[in-house]
Amino acid sequence: MEHLLCWEATETMEHLFLFCPVARALWDLSGLEFLGQGLPRHTFPLFLRRVMGLIHRPELFMALAAILWRIWRSRNWVVFEGKQFGIEALMRQFHQQYEEWVNLPIDRVGTPHRQTICPGAPSADLSVVCCWDGATRRGASSAGGMVLMNGTREVLLARGIQFPGLVDPMVIELLTLREAINWCLGLGIH
Structure with missing residues (x-):
């Protein structure tokens, strides 16, 4: 199946969350270190291990989770609801999600x-x-x-x-x- 966010490649977890131009733009705009750097293209489990290694830093862990969640939600909006969006909207949604999670009393x-x-x-x-x-x-x-x-x-x-x-x-x-x-x-x- 073609990846519906960028139409450039077959959809895999690695492409969806790490290497898709839409995902890379979100990673770049977030200011967070791109944890997929240096990973082969078929190693999403290694990426998840890198993320889980940051669990002792809750704000950073939540920011990474918010990026992954926004990418997943955006993919589902395109697939199931036919919605389209720009990277700016995706970035706003990421920031809102992160603030909501971090600021829960x-x-x-x-x-x-x-x-x-x-x-x-x-x-x-x-x-x-x-x-x-x-x-x-x-x-x-x-x-x-x-x-x-x-x-x-x-x-x-x-x-x-x-x-x-x-x-x-x-x-x-x-x-x-x-x-x-x-x-x-x-x-x-x-």
Whole structure:
């Protein structure tokens, strides 16, 4: 299938998110480092690993997620609704999405626990698993959560969060990740 944003190539994940002229223009205008630099054209999983390596920097991680989300949404508008747009409109939508995600008040998603778990335990022996549920059911309260486990996968601590009124899965996922990071920092895990 031809890529419908630029009509230049077969649509692949790499082309859609990294190498399409529309995507590259968005990356260039965003001022963010282009994480696809030096990657072969069929390595989207490597790109995602680079993005996930930035999860400890929530604002940068959200900016990258907002770019990817805007590209995906724009592609779907063209494919399913026949809408056309310019790069300036796409850039405005990216900025609006990013500001919305970054500026969500912390009290909408709960207060991180302030307790120490396993004092002195190396962070490498601990892992945190995040999940969300219910974000696609209109009118339903969405929930997110995280579980802290030790090296033997024993659950040490769990935390749930409610997201009343939010239904956008990407927003719920990002908020859950942000809260998991804050939760780990509050627990002294780095």
